[in-house]
Amino acid sequence: MELVDLGIKAAQAGLAKGEFCARDIVESVIRRYREKNGEIGAYLTFDEEHALRLADANPKSVPIAIKDLINVAGQPCTCASKILKGYVSPYDATVIRNLKANGFIPCGRCNMDEFAMGSSTENSALGVTRNPYDLTRVPGGSSGGSAAAVGGNLCIAALGSDTGGSIRQPASFCNCVGVKPSYGRVSRYGVTAFASSLDQVGPMTKSVDDAAILLKALAGRDEMDGTTPPEPVPDYPAALAGATLKGVRLGLPKEYLEVSGVDPEVKRITEEAIARCAAAGAELVEVSLPHTEYAMAVYYIIAPAEASANLARFDGVRYGHRSEMSRDVMSLYLKSRAEGFGPEVKRRIIMGTYVLSSGYYDAYYGRAQKVRTLIKRDFDRVFAKVDALITPCAPTPAFKFAELQDPLTMYLNDLFTIPSSLAGVCAASVPSGFTRDTNLPVGVQFVCGGYEETRLLQVCKAYEGTLQ
Numbered sequence: 001m002e003l004v005d006l007g008i009k010a011a012q013a014g015l016a017k018g019e020f021c022a023r024d025i026v027e028s029v030i031r032r033y034r035e036k037n038g039e040i041g042a043y044l045t046f047d048e049e050h051a052l053r054l055a056d057a058n059p060k061s062v063p064i065a066i067k068d069l070i071n072v073a074g075q076p077c078t079c080a081s082k083i084l085k086g087y088v089s090p091y092d093a094t095v096i097r098n099l100k101a102n103g104f105i106p107c108g109r110c111n112m113d114e115f116a117m118g119s120s121t122e123n124s125a126l127g128v129t130r131n132p133y134d135l136t137r138v139p140g141g142s143s144g145g146s147a148a149a150v151g152g153n154l155c156i157a158a159l160g161s162d163t164g165g166s167i168r169q170p171a172s173f174c175n176c177v178g179v180k181p182s183y184g185r186v187s188r189y190g191v192t193a194f195a196s197s198l199d200q201v202g203p204m205t206k207s208v209d210d211a212a213i214l215l216k217a218l219a220g221r222d223e224m225d226g227t228t229p230p231e232p233v234p235d236y237p238a239a240l241a242g243a244t245l246k247g248v249r250l251g252l253p254k255e256y257l258e259v260s261g262v263d264p265e266v267k268r269i270t271e272e273a274i275a276r277c278a279a280a281g282a283e284l285v286e287v288s289l290p291h292t293e294y295a296m297a298v299y300y301i302i303a304p305a306e307a308s309a310n311l312a313r314f315d316g317v318r319y320g321h322r323s324e325m326s327r328d329v330m331s332l333y334l335k336s337r338a339e340g341f342g343p344e345v346k347r348r349i350i351m352g353t354y355v356l357s358s359g360y361y362d363a364y365y366g367r368a369q370k371v372r373t374l375i376k377r378d379f380d381r382v383f384a385k386v387d388a389l390i391t392p393c394a395p396t397p398a399f400k401f402a403e404l405q406d407p408l409t410m411y412l413n414d415l416f417t418i419p420s421s422l423a424g425v426c427a428a429s430v431p432s433g434f435t436r437d438t439n440l441p442v443g444v445q446f447v448c449g450g451y452e453e454t455r456l457l458q459v460c461k462a463y464e465g466t467l468q
């Protein structure tokens with residue numbers, strides 16, 4: 001047992017008792033990084049000297065691995081894109097400031113799909129990440145590096161970001177707890193934007209306790225992000241004492257459980273999870289979210305639309321890569337973007353620009369916004385009747401590299417995670433077992449209403465207890 005194998009709770013206990021200090025933990029992370037990262041590729045870069053310096057300045061703090069789209073002053077922030085290769089952040093994101101203020105330090109930069117667009121981390125332009133449970137398979141995405149770092153014990157815990165499932169699906173593939181907070185619960189200031197009305201940073205951890213500790217550190221009002229309300233941040237870790245499923249009304253959304261094409265082992269593990277919840281005292285209630293079938297189409301209009309606007313700033317002038325081939329300012333923009341962005345990012349920019357163009361705006365973007373409201377109302381209605389929903393997290397366990405060739409099949413990975421993202425509610429993936437034939441981890445998703453993170457974490461904690 002190395003220090004890097006610990007979770008946050010155990011690491012904090014050891015620090016408090018003086019059994020070790022932050023430098024000991026960071027040195028352990030570095031040893032594991034040197035030994036394992038060549039094979040797993042969880043980290044894109046790891047500034048050992050920076051991590052050790054922070055550890056020495058904050059000897060009671062716990063190092064956290066950071067997805068490479070969150071700005072840390074003086075560190076690279078590439079979003080796994082060639083267009084940001086060589087970019088160094090001039091400032092800390094609010095989540096990083098919050099981490100530092102609460103006894104954590106950032107440590108290492110995790111790989112991801114380029115600009116968080118993807119479900120396998122195969123869209124990274126800067127490196128390959130392998131699933132620590134089976135090196136021939138993907139870690140999921142877009143927070144695949146963070147998930148592989150947690151699941152492969154290359155860190156104590158990590159930050160990911162989730163726009164349509166990018167924390168929850170890789171957490172499912174790599175046997176981690178992954179929490180997508182309600183929209184606005186966590187500041188997005190200093191987090192490179194993909195789709196601003198959906199993006200949320202959240203914890204990826206080895207236990208529900210750790211997720212609660214990390215979320216408490218991250219969450220709260222931020223003057224720099226107008227979408228964070230002044231809602232007080234509950235003491236999530238304290239709320240987990242005595243967490244129980246007894247009397248919890250657990251909704252089974254029929255639209256999720258009747259979907260075709262779900263892997264039979266995912267089905268079995270989800271059904272067993274539901275049965276364990278019932279045995280632990282949860283009251284099962286069948287519910288319906290009738291607009292679920294439109295969520296995918298709505299997401300693939302709204303997210304690319306917002307992405308096309310957000311990514312306009314990467315133009316070869318203000319940030320990162322600048323083409324050597326340009327003749328004038330227009331060709332500088334065009335060539336820098338053509339050379340800098342990968343195929344999936346270009347696809348999203350083209351789709352997003354199209355759905356926002358005059359003449360098509362009402363037919364696509366305007367309409368998608370209306371259907372998004374209907375999806376949100378589905379959740380409001382259901383959460384008047386139940387405390388939480390239980391669903392599969394991803395339709396399959398981790399798949400092999402290059403197994404999903406066409407973009408649409410890749411998009412289907414987020415079937416179960418996208419609706420809650422559109423509704424802005426909170427959701428989490430919790431490790432739930434392994435497939436029989438291939439021995440791959442599978443997570444189950446729990447969903448609660450907006451700003452109901454306390455309840456979500458309590459349900460997840462009690463559920464985690466049914467597995468032991």
Ligand code: GLN
Nearest residue numbers: 116117118163164165166
């Ligand atoms: N896989 C989805 C996409 O490609 C979700 C990504 C995310 O949550 N960042 O858009």
